[in-house]
Amino acid sequence: MSRDAPDPPPKNGPWRRVWARLGWGGGLPSGASAAAHSRLEQYLAFSKAVGQVMEHTDQESILLESLCTLAVECTPVTLAWVCRVEPDNSLQTLADAGDTAYLDSFAERRSGLPADHGPLFRVWQEQQPLFNEPFSEGPLRTAWRQNTRPYQLRSMAVLPIHRDHQPWALLVLYDRDQRGFPQDCQVVLAGIARRVSEALEDWIGILRERVAREHQLLLGTALQAAEDGVVLTDADRRILYVNASFSRMTGYTLAEISRFGLHHLQGPRTDPRTLTEIDEALCGQGFFNGRLLN
Structure with missing residues (x-):
């Protein structure tokens, strides 16, 4: 069963311009029209909104924060999280939105959440997306499983994100529906993760060119003054x-x-x-x- 679409953001909220560009008049559909929106339509709206953000920024932090915020505001997702697996196998948060109290419930939140050989670690190693992982069974550690209960998280999607042609981060989405990520929505999410990775690849290329130009300018200044x-x-x-x-x-x-x-x-x-x-x-x-x- 799909959760109703979220309430519209405040009239002057941070995403008002995004919704306006999408033709939604400053807010998400509500009431009877929201109920008519299928889960797939919501994910397509999410994909379109992410595309709009990528057209208007080349800053990594803004993209990741927007990715999480739009996932929560456009879709039935309860919590969106972008994390990176550090060399010590801890999970470092890069961006999040929604019911982040679930992440705060871990004592390691500030220093890096614990990683076991559950879904997140598996996706990081295999670099293949995973959908509808059940929380009531599988290899998740007891701490992870117990912490989901107060928040009624019943399924998750985990998608790898690349940068500089290397595994770089994970996009993790949580849903209260046990089958929150049907096949058609999986295709849309995979496309979003791919586009985000391509944008990050392009931006790091631009950054390298910018640094190279700055180095050339610095070298030229030094040689000219020699x-x-x-x-x-x-x-x-x-x-x-x-x-x-x-x-x-x-x-x-x-x-x-x-x-x-x-x-x-x-x-x-x-x-x-x-x-x-x-x-x-x-x-x-x-x-x-x-x-x-x-």
């Missing part, structure tokens, strides 16, 4: 960069020395043996450290 003359070339010895000290020492700008080549600086006292040593070092993928008089 007192020694600096020249950067590619493998074909095309000149890519000269710093200000080089131009002051030689009188050549980047455009000029690029046109002439570094050999233009050589004079009658330039040692040809040293030039040969430099060539051999570069051809052998090695390095040269020495002096050359130009």
